[in-house]
Amino acid sequence: MARIPLEDNFNDVINKTQRGLKISDEELAAKAEVSAADLAAVKGGEPIVPVIRRLARHLRLGPNALETLAEKAWYPQQPVFPRGxxxxxxxxxxxxxxxxxxxxxxxxxxxxxxxxxxxxxxxxxxxxxxxxxxxxxxxxxxxxxxxxxxxxxxxxxxxxxxxxxxxxxxxxxxxxxxxxxxxxxxxxxxxxxxxxxxxxxxxxxxxxxxxxxxxxxxxxxxxxxxxxxxxxxxxxxxxxxxxxxxxxxxxxxxxxxxxxxxxxxxxxxxxxxx
Missing domain, CATH: 3.60.15.10 (Ribonuclease Z/Hydroxyacylglutathione hydrolase-like)
Incomplete structure (x- = not known):
């Protein structure tokens, strides 16, 4: 079977969390001390690492894990089931x-x-x-x-x-x-x-x-x-x-x-x- 891609990119994780926590763009940008333009860029998929790490801290996300996801630097090791x-x-x-x-x-x-x-x-x-x-x-x-x-x-x-x-x-x-x-x-x-x-x-x-x-x-x-x-x-x-x-x-x-x-x-x- 071909390698199945991860379901979500880093910006999907950010967007899901922001929606779930019901935090507006204005509120999130202010809390994380990032510009509205940088927030919009990251939410659109641009991997600006310093901004990503700031957002992570205010969305209760792990900054290191979110950065790694943004850099596409990890994929899960696949477990093997010999039978069943x-x-x-x-x-x-x-x-x-x-x-x-x-x-x-x-x-x-x-x-x-x-x-x-x-x-x-x-x-x-x-x-x-x-x-x-x-x-x-x-x-x-x-x-x-x-x-x-x-x-x-x-x-x-x-x-x-x-x-x-x-x-x-x-x-x-x-x-x-x-x-x-x-x-x-x-x-x-x-x-x-x-x-x-x-x-x-x-x-x-x-x-x-x-x-x-x-x-x-x-x-x-x-x-x-x-x-x-x-x-x-x-x-x-x-x-x-x-x-x-x-x-x-x-x-x-x-x-x-x-x-x-x-x-x-x-x-x-x-x-x-x-």
């Missing part, structure tokens, strides 16, 4: 979106997480590996993540599950609450409510594979997190309390962008690095 895990990246309008498949190698019982824009690749793996897909879990119901749900559900005959805070608009779909456990052979899946980007945004924490795995949807991206103009503080708190408290070697399977790990994001994600 597959990732799919499909184009949707002007972006790409991820979906995932896990399975127990012995029982062949499997679960899908989101569908992406096109579930063809996932269906090919399901057939090739002779998997018995028991569940289709939705991190949230935004269109890019559920675009091919009817086809995947018809192919697998699996139960469709989403948060009771954000039920799926799909016949027969079921809902779960937080801290529910599902099992696939030797694999265990726990639901964590990481709402903010959407009302029912859910992280699925999976144990039993080569590495602990958190399928985080749009809660967190490598070097960024999903936007939320209305519930930014809630999303940030949920990310810190429920995702960054997981084991340090946990792999993050994000809704957009590449795989990453908790340890790497604590060091390189401007939202969490200090």
């Amino acid at each position: 895990f597959a990732a799919f990246n499909t184009p949707f309008e002007d972006m790409t979106v991820n979906s995932y498949l896990i399975w127990d190698p012995r029982s062949r019982q499997a679960a899908a997480f989101d569908t992406g824009a096109d579930a063809t690749g996932m269906i090919d793996v399901i057939r090739a590996e002779h998997l018995d897909v028991r569940y289709i879990f939705l991190t949230h119901t935004h269109e890019d993540h559920v675009a091919d749900l009817p086809r995947l559900a018809a192919e697998t005959k699996a139960d469709v599950w989403a948060s009771d805070r954000e039920p799926a608009d799909f016949p027969g779909a079921k809902t779960f609450q937080e801290n529910v456990h599902f099992h696939l052979g030797e694999l265990a899946i726990k639901t964590l409510s990481t709402w903010g980007h959407s009302p029912g945004m859910t992280t699925f924490f999976v144990t039993g594979l080569s590495w602990p795995l958190a399928i985080v949807g749009d809660s967190i991206f490598s070097c960024s997190m999903g936007g939320s103009p209305t519930n930014f503080e809630d999303q940030y708190r949920n990310n810190v309390q429920k995702i960054l408290s997981l084991p340090r070697d946990t792999v993050f399977a994000c809704g957009h962008g590449p795989l990453t790990t908790l340890a790497q994001e604590k060091q390189h994600n401007p939202f969490f690095a200090r």
